[in-house]
Amino acid sequence: MGLFSTIGDILTNRYFAAVFLAAVGVAVGLVVFFYAFPGKPKIGVIDIPYTVISEDSTFVITEYLDYARREDSIKAVVIRLTSPGGGAAASERLYIETRRLREEKPVVLVMNGLVASGGYMMSMGASHTFAQTSSLVGSVGVVSFSDPLIPPLPDESALSTGPYKLAGFDRQEWFSTVEELKESFAHIVISERGDKLRLSKEELTEARIYSGLQGVKLGLVDEFGGDGDAFAKAADLAGVSSYGLVDVNLEVFKKFFRELQDIVGSSERGAMSPEVVAMFGRNYTGEAPDLQNLQAGPDSSMESFTLLQRLAMYGRLGVDQVDPLPDFPMELNHPNFYYLYVGNGR
Amino acid sequence: MVARLVIFALLPTAAVVAFLIAFFAFYRGGYDAPPSPDLAFEQITTSSAPSRITQELPPGPARSGLLVVDAQHSNAFTENELVSFTSQVSDRGFEVEFVGDFTPVLDPSQLQPRFNQLADKLRQADSFAVILPQVPYSQAEAALVEGFVRKGGKLLLVSDPGRPQSINGLAKRFGVDFQADYLYNTTDNDTNFKRILIRDFQPDQITAGLETITLEYASSVQSSGGGVAFASPNTRSSVLETVGAFSTMAWGESRNVLAISDFTFMVPSNDSLLDNGRLVSNIADYITDSQRDFLLPDFPYFYSNAAEKVDILLGQSDLLSVGLDMKTGLTRRGTPSQISPSEDLSQDSVFLGLYADSGQVDQYLQTAGMRVDDTLGTPFVTELGLEGTAMYLLDQGQDRDMLVILADTPETLASAVGRMLSGEFRGDLLSDFLGVYKFVGAVQ
Numbered sequence: 001m002g003l004f005s006t007i008g009d010i011l012t013n014r015y016f017a018a019v020f021l022a023a024v025g026v027a028v029g030l031v032v033f034f035y036a037f038p039g040k041p042k043i044g045v046i047d048i049p050y051t052v053i054s055e056d057s058t059f060v061i062t063e064y065l066d067y068a069r070r071e072d073s074i075k076a077v078v079i080r081l082t083s084p085g086g087g088a089a090a091s092e093r094l095y096i097e098t099r100r101l102r103e104e105k106p107v108v109l110v111m112n113g114l115v116a117s118g119g120y121m122m123s124m125g126a127s128h129t130f131a132q133t134s135s136l137v138g139s140v141g142v143v144s145f146s147d148p149l150i151p152p153l154p155d156e157s158a159l160s161t162g163p164y165k166l167a168g169f170d171r172q173e174w175f176s177t178v179e180e181l182k183e184s185f186a187h188i189v190i191s192e193r194g195d196k197l198r199l200s201k202e203e204l205t206e207a208r209i210y211s212g213l214q215g216v217k218l219g220l221v222d223e224f225g226g227d228g229d230a231f232a233k234a235a236d237l238a239g240v241s242s243y244g245l246v247d248v249n250l251e252v253f254k255k256f257f258r259e260l261q262d263i264v265g266s267s268e269r270g271a272m273s274p275e276v277v278a279m280f281g282r283n284y285t286g287e288a289p290d291l292q293n294l295q296a297g298p299d300s301s302m303e304s305f306t307l308l309q310r311l312a313m314y315g316r317l318g319v320d321q322v323d324p325l326p327d328f329p330m331e332l333n334h335p336n337f338y339y340l341y342v343g344n345g346r
Numbered sequence: 347m348v349a350r351l352v353i354f355a356l357l358p359t360a361a362v363v364a365f366l367i368a369f370f371a372f373y374r375g376g377y378d379a380p381p382s383p384d385l386a387f388e389q390i391t392t393s394s395a396p397s398r399i400t401q402e403l404p405p406g407p408a409r410s411g412l413l414v415v416d417a418q419h420s421n422a423f424t425e426n427e428l429v430s431f432t433s434q435v436s437d438r439g440f441e442v443e444f445v446g447d448f449t450p451v452l453d454p455s456q457l458q459p460r461f462n463q464l465a466d467k468l469r470q471a472d473s474f475a476v477i478l479p480q481v482p483y484s485q486a487e488a489a490l491v492e493g494f495v496r497k498g499g500k501l502l503l504v505s506d507p508g509r510p511q512s513i514n515g516l517a518k519r520f521g522v523d524f525q526a527d528y529l530y531n532t533t534d535n536d537t538n539f540k541r542i543l544i545r546d547f548q549p550d551q552i553t554a555g556l557e558t559i560t561l562e563y564a565s566s567v568q569s570s571g572g573g574v575a576f577a578s579p580n581t582r583s584s585v586l587e588t589v590g591a592f593s594t595m596a597w598g599e600s601r602n603v604l605a606i607s608d609f610t611f612m613v614p615s616n617d618s619l620l621d622n623g624r625l626v627s628n629i630a631d632y633i634t635d636s637q638r639d640f641l642l643p644d645f646p647y648f649y650s651n652a653a654e655k656v657d658i659l660l661g662q663s664d665l666l667s668v669g670l671d672m673k674t675g676l677t678r679r680g681t682p683s684q685i686s687p688s689e690d691l692s693q694d695s696v697f698l699g700l701y702a703d704s705g706q707v708d709q710y711l712q713t714a715g716m717r718v719d720d721t722l723g724t725p726f727v728t729e730l731g732l733e734g735t736a737m738y739l740l741d742q743g744q745d746r747d748m749l750v751i752l753a754d755t756p757e758t759l760a761s762a763v764g765r766m767l768s769g770e771f772r773g774d775l776l777s778d779f780l781g782v783y784k785f786v787g788a789v790q
Contacts, residue, residue, distance in 0.1 A: 018353050025360025032361070033368040041372050075377065103379050127380075149613045150426050171615065175537040179392045187390055191383040202532050239375035 041240035043231055044074040044248045052340075053086025053118045058093055064248050065097045067255070069104055074246055076106045076234035079126065080227065083119030088142065088181055088337040091118025095188065098125025106237030108230045111135045111221060116209060118339030120220075121185060124192040128233050130225035131212035137220055139341040140189055141207030142181045146174050158330065166330075181337055193219055209341060392537070408439040409634045411472035418446030418460055419479030422509040423609060428477070430617040434630035443467065450481055457484075465490055466769075469644040472636035473500040476516060478509050478609060483516040492519055495602050498638040502629065503598070506609035508563035520598035521570030522605040527585035529564050529592050534578050536560040536619070543620075544594060546576040551635075552595070552604065552628050556621045564594045564608035571597030604632060640747075641778035642740040645766060646681045648747050649694045657686035661699020661706060661752075668698055668760050675767035696749040698759060701732055707750045710741040714780060718752065726776045736762035738771060738781040758785045 010016050034040055046064045051057050068077045079098070085091055101107050102125055109126035116139035123129050123137075131137055151167065160166050169177065186205050190197060196219035197204070215221040223229065235243055324332070413435050415428070425432075425444065432442045445467040451460050461484070468474060468490055476483075476491075483491070495501050505513050505524040514524055530539045541562050547553035553574055566583055567573070573593025580589050595606045611622045612629075640648035649656050656676060658669045669685050676683040676696075689695060697707050704711060704718040717723035722730040722737060736753035751766065753759035762783050765771040775781040 014349060014353055018356055021353060021357040022360040025357040025362075026364040028357070029361035029364030029366075030368055033365050038369070038373070099382055103382060104377075106377055106379075149610060149616065150424070172537075172619075175541065176392060179537050180390065183390045183392050184387060187387065188385060191385055194383070206532060238377045240372055241374050242372050 039073045041075040041235075041238065041243045042073045042246045043234050043238075043240075043243050044068040044071065044077045044246045046077060046079045046248045048079065048081045048083060050082045050084075050113070051086075053083055053090045053094060053122070055087065055090055057086070058090040060252075061094055062097050063252050065094075065101050067252050068248050069101045071246070071251075074105065074248075075240050075243070076108065076238035077101060077248070078227070078230045078234050079107060079109045080112055080230075081109055081115055081119060081123065082111075082113040083122070084114055084116050084343070085118025085120070085139070085340040086338065088118065088339050091121045091339040094118070094122040095125045098122055101125070102127050106234055108234040108237070110225070110227060110230045111137055111212065111215075114341070116341035117141065117207075121188060121339055124188050127237055129222045130230050130233070131215055131221040131223075132226060133211060133213040133224060135212035135215070135221075136209050137212060137215040138210045139207050140182075140185050140204050141339075142178050142185065143338045143340050143342065144174070144178050145336050146171060155329075178337065181339075185339060189220075196222070411440045411634060411636055412470050413440050413442045413473045413475060413633055414467045414471040415442060415444045415475045416446065416464075416477065416479060417444040417448045418451075418464060419476075419481040419483065419512075420450040421446075421448055422478040422480055422506075422511055424448075427609075427613040430614050430623075431612045431626050431630065434627055435633055438630060438634040440472070440634045461486060461490075468494045468499070469640075470647045471499060472638050473502070473633045475502040475504070475633070476513065477502075477504040478506060478511040479513055479516070480510050482512040488516050488519050491516060494638075495520065495598075495600070497641065498602060498636065500633050500636045500638070501598070501603045502633060503603065503605040504609050505565060505567070505605070505607050506563060507565040507607075509609065517598075517605060520600075520603040520605075522596065522598050522603065523568045524605070524607055525566045525568065525583070525585065527565050527583045529561075529566055529577050529581050529583055529594070531578065531581040534580065542577050542581055542594075544575050544577060546578065546591065548572070548574040550574050552625075552632055554628055555624050556628070558620045559611060559622050559625050560616070560619050561594055561608040562610040562616060566592035567594060567596050567605050567607040569593070569596035569605060570599050571601070571603070604629070639778075641742075642738060642749075642781065643772050643775060643778060645740075645749070645771070646676055646679050648740065648742070649681050650747070654682075654693065656681055656683040657690060657693045657695040658683050659686055659689055659695055659697045659699075659706075661697065661703025665698055665700075665756060665759065668756065668763050671760065671767070672696060672698060672763050675763075692746065694747045696751065698751050698763065700756070700759065701752050701754055704752055707748075707752075710739060710748055710750050713741060714739050716780070722782070724776060724780060724782065726780070727782065730782065734758060734785040736783040736785065738762070738766065738774070738783070740779045742779075753783075753785075758783075761785050 044067075046061075046068065048061060051061075053061075065077075068074050098107060098109075106128070107126045108128045108130065109123045111123060111129060111131040112135065114136045115123055115131070116136060120137055120139065147167065149171070154160070154166055158166070164170070182205055186201055189204060190201060198217070198219045210218060210220060212221060212224065216224055223233075225233075231243075231245075235241065413432075415432070435442050445464055446460070451457055464487060471494070474491065474494060491501065501520065503513060503517050503520070503522060505511055505517075507526075507528040517524060528540060529542050531542050532539045534543060535541050536543055541560055542564060544559045544561060545557065547556050556575075559575070564577075566577075573596045575595035576591040576593055579591050581592055582589050583592060594608060595604070597603065598605060606629075610616050611619075612626045617623050617626050640650065642648070646656075658672055658676075660666060660669045666685070673683045673685060683696075686693075686695070689697075697710075699706065701718050701722075711718060715725040716737070716739065718732075720732070722732055722735060724730070724737075732754045734754060736751065736758050739750040739752075741748040741750065751759065751762055753762050762771070762785075765774065765783060771781055771783065774783045
């Protein structure tokens with residue numbers, strides 16, 4: 001009784017109560033700040049190591065950008081990019097998505113090694129860009145491949161409803177289309193760089209590769225710098241003084257992994273649900289994937305991991321593109337306009 | 347009561363203060379996204395494609411002759427791509443023949459037959475087109491083409507930096523050097539920097555009526571004969587990286603050799619752009635305007651009046667079998683002939699006789715500076731014994747070619763005609779008009 005009486009006296013003591021309530025208040029305030037709103041600010045880091053931009057890689061990178069945009073705790077984004085570019089439409093999509101992210105959160109892009117052509121187009125969506133003096137940037141231009149000067153005639157068995165139904169356009173229009181894409185690319189760079197750009201359109205569309213040193217001097221890049229500069233700049237633009245880092249790649253992978261586990265089912269680790277078996281179709285060998293092993297990523301599992309990744313991200317779409325139309329007798333050609341730095345001019 | 351209220355107010359106050367302290371410790375302000383530039387893609391304009399011209403081309407003069415097109419050296423084009431040009435040549439009365447089948451000769455034993463085939467075609471040809479050979483010409487082949495050009499044959503050399511080719515070994519023999527570059531112009535072009543516009547032409551038959559042509563992918567060409575079509579002054583060379591009035595079409599050492607550094611301009615449908623069609627037409631005019639000399643080594647193609655039969659004249663009636671051999675041989679080579687009892691001075695002819703019959707062709711012998719008596723005298727070799735010998739002589743009149751073959755015996759004559767028809771006689775030639783054959787078998 002004596003102990004309880006003593007505690008009661010302390011609690012009813014007004015000085016102690018004041019200190020206690022103030023401490024609780026501080027705790028509540030900090031809990032609200034850190035766990036409810038707005039939380040400790042974070043800078044999302046998206047790593048894009050040497051990547052040729054394709055439909056697949058664009059899908060994944062767009063997932064990263066979308067995650068960074070939706071995640072409230074991420075107040076700014078740093079993208080570390082190395083890319084020679086790739087497909088024209090895919091590259092432009094990355095530019096659009098980066099620009100969309102920039103309209104909500106500052107995006108600082110670090111040009112590592114090579115950021116050329118479609119990769120450079122993506123960088124135009126960033127709020128600020130850094131490059132090292134030895135980085136290679138630029139290559140504003142288009143690569144395309146046409147039919148021979150006199151294309152082979154379609155087989156007599158092929159019936160189409162217009163002279164351009166099969167080929168799409170004639171050689172002259174192909175030249176014009178390539179030129180339009182070049183103009184469009186240059187227009188994006190000129191619009192985004194504004195007064196900073198010290199190259200004329202004619203010089204820009206010579207599609208030269210510049211060193212980071214030249215790139216900064218010519219206004220193709222904002223500043224020299226690396227990751228630390230990028231984080232500082234991102235924090236500055238976001239208006240945060242102290243921040244944590246979020247590995248966006250990892251977070252998206254975790255998200256994907258959780259979704260995959262949902263698909264596979266948790267009752268028996270590795271046992272695949274009938275739905276997954278159905279999704280695998282003819283590729284399914286009957287052996288359940290070892291998810292633990294997949295996560296570890298031994299080379300032998302990479303192929304099946306990639307397949308799982310595609311299945312999880314696309315469903316069945318794209319998985320069977322090797323022979324998409326089994327009875328179609330003509331070879332299908334992909335659109336072949338590229339914002340790509342090839343390296344040797346061929 | 348008030349003190350209690352104050353104490354209880356401490357909790358929210360402390361919470362707010364802690365929240366604000368934390369907030370301002372981490373946040374200095376918000377992100378104020380700068381407005382993104384309005385891209386307004388619809389305002390993008392590209393240089394419009396050149397209007398296609400269906401130009402009424404001047405009709406070419408009707409001529410007869412043969413254009414041979416090289417297809418022996420894995421040439422990097424197809425017959426379909428050349429159809430615009432070959433049609434223009436055919437429209438002018440020329441025949442067009444391809445020598446070879448576009449495949450390389452991999453078997454070394456086939457090299458000599460390939461050479462013989464080329465030699466035979468060039469004996470017939472008035473003009474020769476070498477377009478994008480991927481296999482370089484051998485020294486012997488190049489010498490053959492040189493001989494063809496020396497006789498007045500027209501040679502068209504076409505290169506293109508966009509296709510594999512190995513033409514310079516041959517071209518350099520004629521003073522032409524296709525550069526290992528491509529020309530480009532980033533401001534004055536036909537929808538692409540490599541598609542250059544040519545407006546600067548030297549006044550010439552080959553450039554008549556041309557205002558602007560478009561070359562899809564051209565190199566520069568240097569030539570001792572001088573250029574005839576030049577890129578605009580701000581055009582650059584990919585190798586030299588300098589601006590200049592680069593030549594894309596040039597004469598070789600003589601006007602018998604024309605070099606062009608782009609092939610694609612003559613390919614349908616590029617041949618319908620701007621004045622490209624007119625250029626193709628002009629080249630066809632040039633090719634069919636050959637003044638080639640057909641000489642004794644070109645037997646039997648010096649007989650130019652293909653529509654009329656060649657008269658075979660016999661010095662003696664017992665030489666009929668030799669005459670029939672000659673008739674059969676000429677027919678096999680596409681030259682119709684007939685045994686004729688007497689000389690018609692308006693007809694191409696071949697005279698077959700013995701030295702004893704030399705009086706019948708004395709005028710031709712004298713013109714050539716030859717003498718037949720106890721010995722055979724020629725401008726090159728004097729006092730050659732008659733025994734076991736035969737001689738060939740080509741007399742080219744204004745409208746008539748007369749071939750004279752004389753020998754000491756009917757057997758030697760038969761052997762000489764056999765060498766004539768097999769082509770071995772070319773080893774007996776002393777000049778482009780005269781040959782002497784020593785029948786070794788008869789001497790022994």
